[in-house]
Amino acid sequence: MSSIRRYAVCGLSARGLASFVLPILGLTDRTADGGFGYGSDEDDLSGYAEVVAIVDTDADRVAEFNQALQRLGRSPIPFFPPTQYDEMLATVVPDAVIVTSPDHTHEEYIIGALRHDVDVVTEKPMVSTAAAARAVLAAERSSNGTVQITHNFRYPAAHRKVKQLILAGTIGRITRVVMDYHVDLRHGASYFLRWNRRRSLSGGLQVHKSSHHFDLLNWWIGSAPDEIFGYGALNYYGPASPHRPGGELSVGELRAKDPYFLAQQESGVFPTDDDSARAGLFGLHYPGQYPGSRPLYLYDAEIDIEDTYSAVARYPSGASLTYSIDFSSTWEGFRVSIAGTHGSISLLHGRTVDGTALPASDHITVSELFGPTRVIEVHPEAGGHGGADPLMRRDLFTGPSPESVELGLMATSTEAAYAVAMGDALTQSIATRRPINLAALLDLS
Ligand SMILES: NC(=O)c1ccc[n+]([C@@H]2O[C@H](COP(=O)([O-])OP(=O)(O)OC[C@H]3O[C@@H](n4cnc5c(N)ncnc54)[C@H](O)[C@@H]3O)[C@@H](O)[C@H]2O)c1
Structure with missing residues (x-):
């Protein structure tokens, strides 16, 4: 066979x-x-x-x-x-x-x-x-x-190193985590030019994008939260954007005056083929999804998701998470700080819009409560998403590596369900101004 x-x-x-x-x-x-x-x-x-x-x-x-x-x-x-x-x-x-x-x-x-x-x-x-x-x-x-x-997102070298440090007990039991995430104005704008901008298609960025981050955080923490609460808004894109050029303008006219387009027109993010179906990666067209007759733009009325939000979540262990993100930043990446009963770990991963690494990007700082502080420099590996994609594909298609088994790198369906539920619950919380119980949403209580 x-x-x-x-x-x-x-x-x-x-x-x-x-x-x-x-x-x-x-x-x-x-x-x-x-x-x-x-x-x-x-x-x-x-x-x-x-x-x-x-x-x-x-x-x-x-x-x-x-x-x-x-x-x-x-x-x-x-x-x-x-x-x-x-x-x-x-x-x-x-x-x-x-x-x-x-x-x-x-x-x-x-x-x-x-x-x-x-x-x-x-x-x-x-x-x-x-x-x-x-x-x-x-x-x-x-x-x-x-x-x-x-x-x-579990697979980049720095993320695996943080997991190893936590599993080794370096900082004791995790007590609180703070993640401040930035999506730059090029990448951020791209979500509002594609199907992702409609909640019915993507679940909003809370699910579409932040499920990556929630899954990573839960994996580091070693469990899923029981409750989440948050606030959010559409600040940068959509009809009420402060950057939208005034007047009733066609997409072509909007582009000519639009600060996002003018700043990023060389980036390839902004489709310019209004009269024909949009071409994507490898030059392959999307006649069904993006026909030339219906160009999408950053300020369209159908945009119904938030581009900025902040959340607080509580874990059964007593740990808490503070998470915040926006999709029109001057840089791309995140700062995370993980505090435990015996010390803390912090990591910055960031690039400016032109791709320049931020000072101290990809350095993990490990501070023991009654001991020394050391800095571990981690080098992103070759391949998509900082080397994450090739490693993940190997796990999926040729079987999990010993490191993958040791760290629990491959997400289970229950873990993935929690990452989705956190995003969905955050959206519900933004709408209702109430904390939302996650196990109840997943019928796992
Ligand atoms: N893990 C990652 O880092 C990562 C990165 C990018 C995208 N994604 C995920 O990959 C998936 C694809 O995203 P994308 O931006 O590459 O998509 P895309 O917009 O490039 O392509 C969507 C494709 O799906 C087709 N399609 C539309 N409706 C369909 C349906 N009902 N049944 C079958 N096909 C249909 C379209 O014709 C098109 O070919 C999404 O789930 C996205 O969240 C993951």
């Missing part, structure tokens, strides 16, 4: 292509692979996996990709619209599905696969609401299939 696992990919997204489809096809050299390569030779997963189907709403986008494969002498990958998902599972019989579609669609693909006892690898956030997370946990309990979640 072949040891190559057969995967169906749901959502031919930028992430799906870069992180899964191209490495599985062994297309790792962008120059040699007609612009479609991603990664390096070490990313070649063709000896372990095969893509046997693509499920997407956009037949034209998949056709464009298949044409590119044929130009490279490769076979096209069979395409199925979402209406034929069940049929695909029954006839193609993949060993597993990889879910890389917009967040609100994950629930349907995960639960559909579990009904066929098929394993799932899904992008974060596992799903876009706490109710959907509850449904996935229930479906997994009654299936022979399993769900693995790609919480790659």
Whole structure:
């Protein structure tokens, strides 16, 4: 029997292509692979996996990709619209599905696969609401299939080092954690030019983006919180933005006067092809998702999510978390400080918008309460997301490494459900001004 696992990919997204489809096809050299390569030779997963189907709403986008494969002498990958998902599972019989579609669609693909006892690898956030997370946990309990979640933010070298220090007991029992997160104006604006800007599609940035951070924090702390409370607002984008040029302007006219565009027009974040479907990573178009007839812009009325929020959470151990983020900062990264009964750990990871590392970025400071303070410099590794993606892919496709097992690097579905529930509960708390119980939201109390 072949040891190559057969995967169906749901959502031919930028992430799906870069992180899964191209490495599985062994297309790792962008120059040699007609612009479609991603990664390096070490990313070649063709000896372990095969893509046997693509499920997407956009037949034209998949056709464009298949044409590119044929130009490279490769076979096209069979395409199925979402209406034929069940049929695909029954006839193609993949060993597993990889879910890389917009967040609100994950629930349907995960639960559909579990009904066929098929394993799932899904992008974060596992799903876009706490109710959907509850449904996935229930479906997994009654299936022979399993769900693995790609919480790659656990994998950067500095994050693994912090986990090692905590597990070694360096700072004792954790008492409080503070994370101050910044998404720079280039990256931040990008969320408001894509599907992510609608809560019904992404769960808001509290789920879409902060699930990364909540999962990392919970993993470091070693448990999930029981309650969360917060405040938030839309301060930078949307119709009431202080940066929106006045008057009734077309997108083209807005751009000409818009400070975000003028500051970042070379960055590639701002789509300029208004008359044709938007092109994304690898030049592949999105005629379904972003047709030329409907250019999205930063100040559109349909933006219904917050771009700034702060939260406080309480853990069963008595530890507390303070977390704050905005999506229009002058730098990208975070400061985190973890205090324990016997000392503290702090870490800064940050770059200015032009990519310059902040002074003391990627240095971990470890202070023992009655002992010395030492600084550990950590070097980001090669590969996507500071070396996180290649390591995570190895765990997913070739089996967990000894370090992964020791640190518990691979997120479980319950851990991923909590990361989603924290984001959803934070949104609820912002709306109701009340603290929200998380176990109750997930039906785990
Ligand atoms: N772990 C990470 O670091 C990371 C980074 C980026 C994105 N992501 C996640 O990856 C996923 C994809 O995000 P992206 O920004 O790359 O997406 P994208 O916008 O590039 O692509 C979305 C794709 O899904 C297709 N699609 C839309 N509705 C669909 C449906 N109902 N069924 C199937 N396909 C559908 C679109 O046609 C398009 O091909 C999201 O869940 C996102 O949160 C994770």
